[in-house]
Amino acid sequence: xxxxxxxxxxxxxxxxxxxxxxxxxxxxxxxxxxxxxxxxxxxxxxxxxxxxxxxxxxxxxxxxxxxxxxxxxxxxxxxxxxxxxxxxxxxxxxxxxxxxxxxxxxxxxxxxxxxxxxxxxxxxxxxxxxxxxxxxxxxxxxxxxxxxxxxxxxxxxxxxxxxxxxxxxxxxxxxxxxxxxxxxxxxxxxxxxxxxxxxxxxxxxxxxxxxxxxxxxxxxxxxxxxxxxxxxxxxxxxxxxxxxxxxxxxxxxxxxxxxxxxxxxxxxxxxxxxxxxxxxxxxxxxxxxxxxxxxxxxxxxxxxxxxxxxxxxxxxxxxxxxxxxxxxxxxxxxxxxxxxxxxxxxxxxxxxxxxxxxxxxxxxxxxxxxxxxxxxxxxxxxxxxxxxxxxxxxxxxxxxxxxxxxxxxxxxxxxxxxxxxxxxxxxxxxxxxxxxxxxxxxxxxxxxxxxxxxxxxxxxxxxxxxxxxxxxxxxxxxxxxxxxxxxxxxxxxxxxxxxxxxxxxxxxxxxxxxxxxxxxxxxxxxxxxxxxxxxxxxxxxxxxxxxxxxxxxxxxxxxxxxxxxxxxxxxxxxxxxxxxxxxxxxxxxxxxxxxxxxxxxxxxxxxxxxxxxxxxxxxxxxxxxxxxxxxxxxxxxxxxxxxxxxxxxxxxxxxxxxxxxxxxxxxxxxxxxxxxxxxxxxxxxxxxxxxxxxxxxxxxxxxxxxxxxxxxxxxxxxxxxxxxxxxxxxxxxxxxxxxxxxxxxxxxxxxxxxxxxxxxxxxxxxxxxxxxxxxxxxxxxxxxxxxxx
Numbered sequence: 001x002x003x004x005x006x007x008x009x010x011x012x013x014x015x016x017x018x019x020x021x022x023x024x025x026x027x028x029x030x031x032x033x034x035x036x037x038x039x040x041x042x043x044x045x046x047x048x049x050x051x052x053x054x055x056x057x058x059x060x061x062x063x064x065x066x067x068x069x070x071x072x073x074x075x076x077x078x079x080x081x082x083x084x085x086x087x088x089x090x091x092x093x094x095x096x097x098x099x100x101x102x103x104x105x106x107x108x109x110x111x112x113x114x115x116x117x118x119x120x121x122x123x124x125x126x127x128x129x130x131x132x133x134x135x136x137x138x139x140x141x142x143x144x145x146x147x148x149x150x151x152x153x154x155x156x157x158x159x160x161x162x163x164x165x166x167x168x169x170x171x172x173x174x175x176x177x178x179x180x181x182x183x184x185x186x187x188x189x190x191x192x193x194x195x196x197x198x199x200x201x202x203x204x205x206x207x208x209x210x211x212x213x214x215x216x217x218x219x220x221x222x223x224x225x226x227x228x229x230x231x232x233x234x235x236x237x238x239x240x241x242x243x244x245x246x247x248x249x250x251x252x253x254x255x256x257x258x259x260x261x262x263x264x265x266x267x268x269x270x271x272x273x274x275x276x277x278x279x280x281x282x283x284x285x286x287x288x289x290x291x292x293x294x295x296x297x298x299x300x301x302x303x304x305x306x307x308x309x310x311x312x313x314x315x316x317x318x319x320x321x322x323x324x325x326x327x328x329x330x331x332x333x334x335x336x337x338x339x340x341x342x343x344x345x346x347x348x349x350x351x352x353x354x355x356x357x358x359x360x361x362x363x364x365x366x367x368x369x370x371x372x373x374x375x376x377x378x379x380x381x382x383x384x385x386x387x388x389x390x391x392x393x394x395x396x397x398x399x400x401x402x403x404x405x406x407x408x409x410x411x412x413x414x415x416x417x418x419x420x421x422x423x424x425x426x427x428x429x430x431x432x433x434x435x436x437x438x439x440x441x442x443x444x445x446x447x448x449x450x451x452x453x454x455x456x457x458x459x460x461x462x463x464x465x466x467x468x469x470x471x472x473x474x475x476x477x478x479x480x481x482x483x484x485x486x487x488x489x490x491x492x493x494x495x496x497x498x499x500x501x502x503x504x505x506x507x508x509x510x511x512x513x514x515x516x517x518x519x520x521x522x523x524x525x526x527x528x529x530x531x532x533x534x535x536x537x538x539x540x541x542x543x544x545x546x547x548x549x550x551x552x553x554x555x556x557x558x559x560x561x562x563x564x565x566x567x568x569x570x571x572x573x574x575x576x577x578x579x580x581x582x583x584x585x586x587x588x589x590x591x592x593x594x595x596x597x598x599x600x601x602x603x604x605x606x607x608x609x610x611x612x613x614x615x616x617x618x619x620x621x622x623x624x625x626x627x628x629x630x631x632x633x634x635x636x637x638x639x640x641x642x643x644x645x646x647x648x649x650x651x652x653x654x655x656x657x658x659x660x661x662x663x664x665x666x667x668x669x670x671x672x673x674x675x676x677x678x679x680x681x682x683x684x685x686x687x688x689x690x691x692x693x694x695x696x697x698x699x700x701x702x703x704x705x706x707x708x709x710x711x712x713x714x715x716x717x718x719x720x721x722x723x724x725x726x727x728x729x730x731x732x733x734x735x736x737x738x739x740x741x742x743x744x745x746x747x748x749x750x751x752x753x754x755x756x757x758x759x760x761x762x763x764x765x766x767x768x769x770x771x772x773x774x775x776x777x778x779x780x781x782x783x784x785x786x787x788x789x
């Protein structure tokens with residue numbers, strides 16, 4: 001029997017009647033009523049906790065010790081939770097402290113004394129609940145149970161101050177043990193309780209326990225604990241409680257993937273226009289309206305009262321044969337994008353006005369194809385409307401054809417191996433920016449880049465192969481003024497396969513390396529000329545201020561001024577590239593075989609000339625010959641258009657010295673080609689002293705008014721250039737002075753490599769030109785190549 005002195009009637013009723021705890025379990029734990037504050041003080045409770053009367057709940061740990069007590073005052077204290085802030089009425093939220101622990105004591109597990117010997121036997125099921133009374137109610141019904149002092153109190157502080165899984169669990173054999181966790185019914189409504197249940201389950205499973213949950217049901221909205229459940233169901237047993245058990249609901253997992261080693265990397269499309277396995281693919285993003293009329297809810301298909309409409313941009317892939325691939329069901333005439341077998345990495349959506357329209361997309365799929373000659377003439381008409389090429393490299397007609405071929409070449413970027421830059425050059429108001437805008441309005445993903453543009457934007461545009469037009473490029477040439485990352489992206493990329501490696505944030509896990517493709521067409525407008533390296537990759541277009549009122553006042557961004565509809569022209573350029581990509585591909589090889597230019601001199605012109613050669617074959621009569629001749633003539637203009645090249649200067653100086661050796665003993669009328677000179681002079685090899693070569697270099701600078709300081713062109717510098725050109729030093733016959741052995745073969749080789757005319761540099765009439773005047777008279781009303789021939 002329970003000692004009435006130890007338990008007040010209200011406390012005995014609380015344990016026996018309200019929680020269903022048996023007399024045996026009450027006595028084993030040692031419950032007792034506290035009537036004197038001094039008893040609490042002796043047990044370590046603070047003055048604020050000494051509220052009597054109350055019920056003392058001795059805590060027995062899993063190792064069988066009783067080193068801690070929990071106290072439940074009949075009238076619990078109430079504290080303000082100031083951390084939660086004030087309520088609308090100006091007061092703070094209040095919290096009732098139902099159970100008190102001595103201040104500063106560590107959290108422990110509670111084990112009813114009757115259960116302690118059973119903890120070591122994993123064959124006996126174990127129940128875990130929150131609160132000592134609930135654990136005792138379980139024991140009273142035949143269970144082996146332990147109690148947490150709170151749903152999160154399976155963790156505590158160790159001696160180092162760290163939070164760990166309680167060491168009290170070490171006294172429990174958990175391996176292969178069936179463990180039932182039974183929290184109060186609010187586990188389903190309180191997020192914190194659910195999270196605690198999940199975390200405790202994970203800890204126990206790591207210790208090889210088989211964990212199941214028992215979910216109790218609230219009664220009339222009131223919270224129910226396991227002790228309440230037994231009292232409310234006196235006819236129920238422990239087995240009935242177990243019947244409520246439910247294992248943790250595992251996440252549904254798909255079957256693991258089947259791993260197959262591939263012989264090669266899968267095809268990947270990283271640009272909106274790509275040539276992959278002899279097929280051309282075009283990516284565009286069209287607006288679609290998705291209408292949802294049915295919805296699945298808990299396994300049932302429900303018809304919606306009102307359809308849900310969602311307008312969004314969707315990726316669509318168009319192949320050169322007119323087949324459309326897209327994501328989702330869509331129209332039955334569209335095929336799933338997975339059928340392409342291509343991985344699409346197109347994270348950015350370009351500007352809508354730069355993309356193929358959905359109307360032209362459908363027309364292409366139905367069989368409509370643009371005429372290359374018509375598209376070319378429309379592009380030249382647009383260029384001619386806004387740009388005046390008076391006193392440029394050639395006539396207005398030839399220059400508009402050059403720019404049009406450059407624009408068309410940007411659309412066939414996937415077939416080129418090397419491309420050139422375009423550099424409009426001239427004084428303020430000469431139309432440099434105007435030309436830049438016109439080209440970027442018509443070129444593949446053309447974009448005028450200003451100095452304030454972000455590096456991230458440039459990076460993504462370059463990665464897509466966009467045509468980049470950099471306005472006011474003066475600062476770009478100076479590494480001290482330009483952003484080094486921007487400079488690298490803008491100056492690199494004239495060859496296929498060029499990449500720039502960047503470091504980017506990889507979420508919160510660190511950094512990853514990204515390779516940005518930089519191969520694309522570029523334009524630069526500037527008052528100044530490019531440096532020698534960039535100039536060798538560039539076609540420089542000289543411009544002067546126009547007196548033509550119509551062209552001077554026309555703005556290319558006012559599309560109503562265009563001679564043709566811009567939207568339709570852009571669509572036709574997309575479709576032209578898609579339809580004829582494979583046909584254009586061999587023409588770069590043809591240019592390498594047919595063009596008179598060689599090597600570095602040909603590279604900036606290769607794509608432009610390839611387009612001209614293809615268009616000539618398609619019906620633009622004479623285009624190839626006009627632009628190929630312009631490329632030849634351009635080489636003679638280069639000394640005026642580019643910053644001086646010391647090697648080119650040295651070649652011209654050597655030619656002048658060689659001319660003195662030829663003109664003295666032979667008549668000019670006797671010379672027809674280089675072979676005639678060889679017959680007269682043998683090998684034609686002479687030794688020239690460095691000082692004489694330097695003197696001739698000074699004369700070239702003065703005669704041609706080159707932008708070089710003669711004081712800086714010293715014999716030492718010329719000697720270094722000659723050494724780099726791999727000329728051989730030899731003593732001059734008669735004087736014994738050391739000079740450089742130079743022959744006609746050497747000069748023929750170097751003038752050919754640098755696009756010069758050997759005959760012109762030697763001061764001899766070129767036997768390959770019969771009527772120089774006719775060459776310049778291309779049209780009756782335009783001046784062409786002033787000073788070239």
